[in-house]
Amino acid sequence: MDLDAVRTFVAAADAGQFQEAAVALSITQQAVSKRVAALEKDLGARLFTRTARGARLTVDGQAFLPHARELLRVAERADASVRPGRRALRVDVVNRRIAPAVLLQDFYRRHPEIELDVVTLDADVDGATAAVEAGTVDATFHGVTVAARHLPGAITTARVIDEPHQLLVGPGHPFANARAVMPAQLAGHRIWMPGLAPRTEVAAYYAEFAAVFGLTIDVVGPVFGNEALLAEIADSSALATLVGESSRYLWPDSYDLRRIPVRAPAPVYPLSLIWRRDNPHPALGTLRRYLDTRRVAAPDTGVWLPNWG
Amino acid sequence: MDLDAVRTFVAAADAGQFQEAAVALSITQQAVSKRVAALEKDLGARLFTRTARGARLTVDGQAFLPHARELLRVAERADASVRPGRRALRVDVVNRRIAPAVLLQDFYRRHPEIELDVVTLDADVDGATAAVEAGTVDATFHGVTVAARHLPGAITTARVIDEPHQLLVGPGHPFANARAVMPAQLAGHRIWMPGLAPRTEVAAYYAEFAAVFGLTIDVVGPVFGNEALLAEIADSSALATLVGESSRYLWPDSYDLRRIPVRAPAPVYPLSLIWRRDNPHPALGTLRRYLDTRRVAAPDTGVWLPNWG
């Protein structure tokens, strides 16, 4: 199926005749006739009944028309998603399971009119910041703060998320039935995070947390992906891992995994939005205002923040 | 933008390299390279970074990928809407504003998995029945009953809708503030239905109704479409028209049109679904069951039915 043929079909259906559609498309009537005939052959159905006064839709044509329009609409949006200068707002969420991704989904629900592309750059703060500076993405979420880093001039940040982290354990784990745990209680327990890449911001966060409270963060072991990790934890009475409060992990009902809040202090992961001050994309302001309204600042006491937070 | 190029892009993105995508598409690696290059040129953005180990998506490619998949999905559905043998369920509703169309929309809400095409054949009972018999549509709604007409052998009907009709009047009309009116009260009043085609089932219904209760059905006057009709009625203190209870007419807030129930007796328009007994389309049975559950039979007394009802 050829999109030009579909466009021609829609033009002919709107005009009611091939001649006028040809003028609208700046081609000859014969070309329209050919394109429509090719489309009909391709679909295996007649779309128009030709008369001496023009062309009227057949039932098949009538059924096909809305799909054709939808197809052109989607093609338009696909085009707009990358066309320089008019593309959709593009935000890097680092990981599709964590808070920024969840928040962006809600943002999209509230602003369905805003074309939004969620991407994962797989880059560290510097790489993501470079992408923001280069304009390949409009914004990214990272744990950086203005105070903690030297950022290029045009780059701006704003703290937008303070997410408490929870312990994720299986039914056999010692804390499986606890209403909450304190970081100090975790001393000696294994917190398993296979595949946690070294030298990343996330690794630094957990390393600092572990050092302060005497935990063991265990990053060894084969990395079979998140599903395997969840399966292991569900089965184990010793393994646990840390996850963001609003992160979304899906597991089969049979796993019986539990999220146990961590308190006194609650480890909070501070995330900032990073964007370019002179980015003219109109939807960027809307996103920032939305994030402002959703901002829930962590309380001053009872929380633990990394020293860069 | 070429759909084949988009398909190729998706295949390459899934495979992670052009070579494998080429095998999957039964073309050469060079052809894949060409198609992707053409798509990139067309979009004005680079979609892959080429490496010695394959091709990885750029940020643009990553943003484009879901749109590309959606585009192929929509193309698939467009194709399915007319492809003989596997096309969507196709139902003629006669008119998109009346009860069958409203009901079908609800049916689609409850069964979003069923591909449904709503068409308007612009044919009378015989034409629509012929279309059903020929298989160009799977079903149609008309006022016919088995008893009243001789139908071709394979054609089946079932009464599925009994819709009471209401008076639609502007704020200046004598019945504007009535809670209900009786047909007898309408004697002498003008019921305006410009454009009501003569010799149709609908015309016969209104003609019989008018004859029985002494009304004047006025079909003269220029036909400027439904919007113009509504505007006239809103402005007039003499004009009124009849509309189905669940029909949907939209008008600006400023019009202040009112729907006045007609009672004692309530004029009911009986509609049947017409389909071919040997139509194998699986969704047809689902539609019939749905219509059965929604069926609200008119009470035996207090209603007026045409003699073919």
Add this chain to the structure above:
DNA sequence: TAGTGTCACAACGAAAAGTTGTGACTCGCC
């Protein structure tokens, strides 16, 4: 019946897209 509009078919030339052949480059291994 002549005139004017419709769309379709045929022939031709131009453009596009596929294939084959080849080269540049990267990675891993000896």
Add this chain to the structure above:
DNA sequence: GGCGAGTCACAACTTTTCGTTGTGACACTA
């Protein structure tokens, strides 16, 4: 370091597709 095996890109050639021009069949209208 050099070599083999993999990657993708470029060039040349062939085939196919697509658009144009020219023309004809057909229907409605005056």
